[in-house]
Amino acid sequence: xxxxxxxxxxxxxxxxxxxxxxxxxxxxxxxxxxxxxxxxxxxxxxxxxxxxxxxxxxxxxxxxxxxxxxxxxxxxxxxxxxxxxxxx
Numbered sequence: 001x002x003x004x005x006x007x008x009x010x011x012x013x014x015x016x017x018x019x020x021x022x023x024x025x026x027x028x029x030x031x032x033x034x035x036x037x038x039x040x041x042x043x044x045x046x047x048x049x050x051x052x053x054x055x056x057x058x059x060x061x062x063x064x065x066x067x068x069x070x071x072x073x074x075x076x077x078x079x080x081x082x083x084x085x086x087x088x
Contacts, residue, residue, distance in 0.1 A: 015054040
């Protein structure tokens with residue numbers, strides 16, 4: 001009788017922990033997806049603007065270089081966070 005109660009206790013703990021992990025995984029996936037959508041918008045905007053400004057040259061090109069560097073660094077950080085969340 002005692003063993004059955006211990007087994008039930010272990011099973012309850014396992015089920016509770018399993019449910020908590022499933023929720024965390026679901027939330028992590030949703031968070032990663034949101035970050036991906038945000039990063040894709042930045043990427044698309046950057047890709048669309050780069051050729052246009054590059055053709056103009058001059059100061060616009062200098063500004064573009066600074067913007068590309070800034071947005072590129074943001075995107076790299078976003079991609080790294082997404083990658084880490086997928087490794088969990």
